[in-house]
Amino acid sequence: MNNFEEICSLIGKDKATMNETVLLNHSKDESDHEAVEPDIVVFPESKEDVVKIVQYANKNQIPVVPFGAGSGLEGQAIPVHKGISVNFERMNRIVEVRADDLVVIVQPGITHMQLNEQLKKHGLFFPVDPGADATIGGMASTNASGTLTVRYGGMRNQILNLETVLADGRIIQTGSLAKKSSSGYHLNGLFVGSEGTLGLFTEISLKLHGIPENIVAARCFFKTVRDSVDAAAAILTAGIPIARIELVDSRSIKAVNDYEGTDYPEEPTLFLEFHGNESGNKEDIDLIKAIAEEAGCLEFLFETDSLKRATLWKARHGMNYALRHGSPGLASLTTDVCVPISTLPDNVEFADSQLDALGLKGGIVGHVGDGNFHVMILFDPASHEQIAKAKELEHQIVEFALKSGGTCTGEHGVGIGKRQFQRQEHGDALDVMIDIKKLLDPNNILNPGKVLPAGIEQKI
Amino acid sequence: MNNFEEICSLIGKDKATMNETVLLNHSKDESDHEAVEPDIVVFPESKEDVVKIVQYANKNQIPVVPFGAGSGLEGQAIPVHKGISVNFERMNRIVEVRADDLVVIVQPGITHMQLNEQLKKHGLFFPVDPGADATIGGMASTNASGTLTVRYGGMRNQILNLETVLADGRIIQTGSLAKKSSSGYHLNGLFVGSEGTLGLFTEISLKLHGIPENIVAARCFFKTVRDSVDAAAAILTAGIPIARIELVDSRSIKAVNDYEGTDYPEEPTLFLEFHGNESGNKEDIDLIKAIAEEAGCLEFLFETDSLKRATLWKARHGMNYALRHGSPGLASLTTDVCVPISTLPDNVEFADSQLDALGLKGGIVGHVGDGNFHVMILFDPASHEQIAKAKELEHQIVEFALKSGGTCTGEHGVGIGKRQFQRQEHGDALDVMIDIKKLLDPNNILNPGKVLPAGIEQKI
Numbered sequence: 001m002n003n004f005e006e007i008c009s010l011i012g013k014d015k016a017t018m019n020e021t022v023l024l025n026h027s028k029d030e031s032d033h034e035a036v037e038p039d040i041v042v043f044p045e046s047k048e049d050v051v052k053i054v055q056y057a058n059k060n061q062i063p064v065v066p067f068g069a070g071s072g073l074e075g076q077a078i079p080v081h082k083g084i085s086v087n088f089e090r091m092n093r094i095v096e097v098r099a100d101d102l103v104v105i106v107q108p109g110i111t112h113m114q115l116n117e118q119l120k121k122h123g124l125f126f127p128v129d130p131g132a133d134a135t136i137g138g139m140a141s142t143n144a145s146g147t148l149t150v151r152y153g154g155m156r157n158q159i160l161n162l163e164t165v166l167a168d169g170r171i172i173q174t175g176s177l178a179k180k181s182s183s184g185y186h187l188n189g190l191f192v193g194s195e196g197t198l199g200l201f202t203e204i205s206l207k208l209h210g211i212p213e214n215i216v217a218a219r220c221f222f223k224t225v226r227d228s229v230d231a232a233a234a235i236l237t238a239g240i241p242i243a244r245i246e247l248v249d250s251r252s253i254k255a256v257n258d259y260e261g262t263d264y265p266e267e268p269t270l271f272l273e274f275h276g277n278e279s280g281n282k283e284d285i286d287l288i289k290a291i292a293e294e295a296g297c298l299e300f301l302f303e304t305d306s307l308k309r310a311t312l313w314k315a316r317h318g319m320n321y322a323l324r325h326g327s328p329g330l331a332s333l334t335t336d337v338c339v340p341i342s343t344l345p346d347n348v349e350f351a352d353s354q355l356d357a358l359g360l361k362g363g364i365v366g367h368v369g370d371g372n373f374h375v376m377i378l379f380d381p382a383s384h385e386q387i388a389k390a391k392e393l394e395h396q397i398v399e400f401a402l403k404s405g406g407t408c409t410g411e412h413g414v415g416i417g418k419r420q421f422q423r424q425e426h427g428d429a430l431d432v433m434i435d436i437k438k439l440l441d442p443n444n445i446l447n448p449g450k451v452l453p454a455g456i457e458q459k460i
Numbered sequence: 461m462n463n464f465e466e467i468c469s470l471i472g473k474d475k476a477t478m479n480e481t482v483l484l485n486h487s488k489d490e491s492d493h494e495a496v497e498p499d500i501v502v503f504p505e506s507k508e509d510v511v512k513i514v515q516y517a518n519k520n521q522i523p524v525v526p527f528g529a530g531s532g533l534e535g536q537a538i539p540v541h542k543g544i545s546v547n548f549e550r551m552n553r554i555v556e557v558r559a560d561d562l563v564v565i566v567q568p569g570i571t572h573m574q575l576n577e578q579l580k581k582h583g584l585f586f587p588v589d590p591g592a593d594a595t596i597g598g599m600a601s602t603n604a605s606g607t608l609t610v611r612y613g614g615m616r617n618q619i620l621n622l623e624t625v626l627a628d629g630r631i632i633q634t635g636s637l638a639k640k641s642s643s644g645y646h647l648n649g650l651f652v653g654s655e656g657t658l659g660l661f662t663e664i665s666l667k668l669h670g671i672p673e674n675i676v677a678a679r680c681f682f683k684t685v686r687d688s689v690d691a692a693a694a695i696l697t698a699g700i701p702i703a704r705i706e707l708v709d710s711r712s713i714k715a716v717n718d719y720e721g722t723d724y725p726e727e728p729t730l731f732l733e734f735h736g737n738e739s740g741n742k743e744d745i746d747l748i749k750a751i752a753e754e755a756g757c758l759e760f761l762f763e764t765d766s767l768k769r770a771t772l773w774k775a776r777h778g779m780n781y782a783l784r785h786g787s788p789g790l791a792s793l794t795t796d797v798c799v800p801i802s803t804l805p806d807n808v809e810f811a812d813s814q815l816d817a818l819g820l821k822g823g824i825v826g827h828v829g830d831g832n833f834h835v836m837i838l839f840d841p842a843s844h845e846q847i848a849k850a851k852e853l854e855h856q857i858v859e860f861a862l863k864s865g866g867t868c869t870g871e872h873g874v875g876i877g878k879r880q881f882q883r884q885e886h887g888d889a890l891d892v893m894i895d896i897k898k899l900l901d902p903n904n905i906l907n908p909g910k911v912l913p914a915g916i917e918q919k920i
Contacts, residue, residue, distance in 0.1 A: 101803075103800065149640065172887065172892060173889055177866065178870060179798065179801075179832075180605055180798055180830050181603075181867035182602055182604075182653050182869045182870060183869045183882070183885055184886050184889070185650055185654060185893045186603070186649040187889055189649020190645055190650050193645070194645060198645075209699065210698065210699015233560065239671070276740055277740055280737055280740020280741070282739065283738070287737075339638060340563065340638065370638075404637075407642075407643045409641065409643045410638060412642060413642040414642070421643075422644055426633070426643070426644050427632065428631070428632045429632040429633055430644065432626070432645075432900070433644050433647070436645055439896070
């Protein structure tokens with residue numbers, strides 16, 4: 001029997017395919033990294049299926065690449081060394097809502113929007129909101145975050161336990177259902193963000209939060225991008241527990257006005273949100289308005305109406321699509337640096353001016369409350385000159401961030417595109433990471449070619 | 461030359477001693493685990509000193525045991541296999557306050573009270589507040605937490621970077637100064653809570669928080685311990701961002717009244733605190749008061765006066781000492797389970813009733829907002845029967861917690877006393893932990909005899 005037949009005999013032939021269209025759909029994500037088709041796509045329905053697939057792959061040294069919604073921005077789901085793509089769409093159940101514990105246990109294939117839809121009736125929500133409707137498994141794999149992370153934390157802060165299948169087929173529980181623990185080594189933290197290179201998740205336990213009694217959104221715009229980031233830094237150091245504070249530059253505002261039909265002033269803008277009780281929010285907003293005005297805010301507008309609030313956040317989440325939509329035929333490369341807040345104005349201003357200086361299209365948006373911002377660099381994929389300029393700008397932005405004490409990726413993960421910066425960012429700590437990879441995946445079957453720098457494969 | 465002479469020649473003879481009194485002072489912590497003296501105590505003054513000590517120890521297979529304030533409750537600082545005790549008291553500087561980044565970089569020997577004293581003038585504070593004035597290094601090593609953890613998170617949530625000396629003398633940076641990162645494997649999480657068994661910290665970067673504009677404390681007491689815990693669970697699930705919510709049972713209230721001269725009603729009590737702005741706190745408190753009264757609160761009292769508030773938290777933090785003070789001659793054993801909130805009433809009621817049923821003295825206090833509670837079990841160290849009963853009760857409490865989906869230690873760490881529960885709690889994940897220990901410390905020189913179960917040493 002060949003690999004496909006053997007896998008079919010192990011898990012059932014309705015759970016594996018070599019259909020060309022399916023292979024094509026598992027060859028890429030939302031990045032512009034080169035597509036590579038897997039040899040086989042499997043659709044496990046249980047952890048037992050996952051164990052069988054991984055054990056077979058390990059025995060036969062075949063790469064195993066987990067696949068969620070395919071919405072990644074760094075090529076994590078692309079099977080660069082071919083092999084088996086493991087699509088978790090049939091493992092998308094809520095296993096248990098433990099409302100009294102503010103905990104939910106899910107399978108990895110559920111998306112964050114599907115999850116929140118089910119949580120509403122409990123008065124609870126899950127706060128990690130990347131732009132795309134990613135799966136919880138994918139979000140755990142890249143340590144995703146989003147606009148609410150400044151208040152609630154990213155994936156690593158929400159995860160209590162990961163049921164994980166290791167390269168040799170053992171199933172481990174990386175944590176417990178306790179809200180905190182000092183027992184043993186913190187495997188939760190190690191496996192979150194490991195991008196399928198250390199194990200495959202089959203069940204995920206998450207913290208939940210009560211839907212706030214009162215939510216107010218606001219937007220305020222500025223003359224320069226520097227003013228807007230200075231204002232954000234001032235708001236943060238005032239110690240006010242803001243729920244969202246997002247930067248959108250004038251290029252992105254223009255793109256979203258064109259795409260969504262909004263009429264936001266086309267200036268550097270902060271989108272804000274406050275979660276709390278009514279009187280507390282009122283007091284916080286008065287203070288923040290004063291700080292923003294002091295920092296040069298031209299106008300401060302509220303969106304108390306829930307529809308307008310929804311429009312605002314839909315616009316923000318759709319920024320990526322709006323920018324691409326406005327430039328058909330162009331490819332994109334998205335940076336994701338995260339830097340100490342005090343260095344954010346310099347970092348953003350540098351990116352802003354270089355985008356113009358290099359004559360590239362694009363836009364800047366950012367979770368500025370965390371010091372995390374994205375430069376979407378658009379380029380003509382047929383122009384060697386533009387490709388070179390886009391890559392040069394990416395390098396410059398990452399260099400600036402690392403010199404500021406920051407990181408090359410705040411939330412998108414390393415995948416393929418950020419491997420080149422791993423040695424520079426982590427120094428000798430990278431050797432510890434490589435040793436951990438070798439320890440847990442000696443045959444290098446788990447998502448090979450990701451996270452660790454190119455050239456490491458041979459050593460593993 | 462013997463070991464002592466060689467170490468003196470490496471780091472200077474004023475930084476090492478074999479003085480009997482000093483050895484004795486490094487033989488124990490605040491637990492009742494058996495004291496063991498180290499062979500040598502060293503006082504490094506720089507990371508270079510630490511590297512030299514560790515390299516020498518690794519070459520000569522001598523145990524290295526980090527020592528902070530000696531305030532641990534699980535024997536982490538006891539050199540059970542003798543060797544070198546590394547006291548960090550001379551590495552106690554603030555390296556840099558980065559107020560605009562809400563970040564501070566410190567050496568491991570500074571205590572949390574010393575740190576907060578220095579932060580006041582910046583309007584900032586560090587929120588992890590264990591009962592003792594532990595060092596930041598010790599707190600990072602055990603993933604310590606405290607009364608404010610329900611709002612701000614424990615040590616693992618605060619740590620951005622650890623400069624760490626590995627067993628072979630390499631220095632690594634486990635993170636960066638960015639507030640979040642998806643770059644590489646999360647070594648921060650792995651090293652926090654590793655209790656000196658994977659590396660020694662020489663510099664620690666921490667998140668800071670703005671001192672809240674308005675702080676209100678309150679206490680409310682109940683007829684039964686179950687009522688008080690039910691009230692805590694109801695408050696938490698209402699989604700109100702409370703800053704502190706602490707359970708103190710009637711035994712502990714009595715002990716603290718005797719010790720501190722307070723006149724708190726000797727009933728199961730919740731101590732509460734709210735951080736925010738004035739109007740927001742007022743609205744939250746009105747709601748919480750209603751929830752507590754619904755749950756059977758007998759009286760709800762405010763401590764707006766800052767002196768009375770300080771007295772209240774001094775009383776809470778001194779509970780451990782108060783209970784011991786009230787029973788001179790008795791030894792103590794402290795449990796530290798942390799369980800899902802919905803199971804907390806059953807867990808606490810079980811412990812409460814068993815303490816009585818076994819005829820043991822003691823008391824129960826807890827960070828109930830996190831599902832974490834401590835039973836301080838007092839026993840006569842000369843009575844085999846009492847020792848057996850105390851250990852039996854500890855086992856029962858941990859068994860109950862693990863069956864509830866909880867952990868054997870929420871914040872004190874594994875040390876010596878919780879090693880016996882590691883296999884039961886972690887199952888096959890323990891083997892991954894053992895492999896990581898072998899990988900990073902092949903000669904088993906870093907705090908041997910801690911975290912991993914007894915019997916593992918031979919295998920390492």
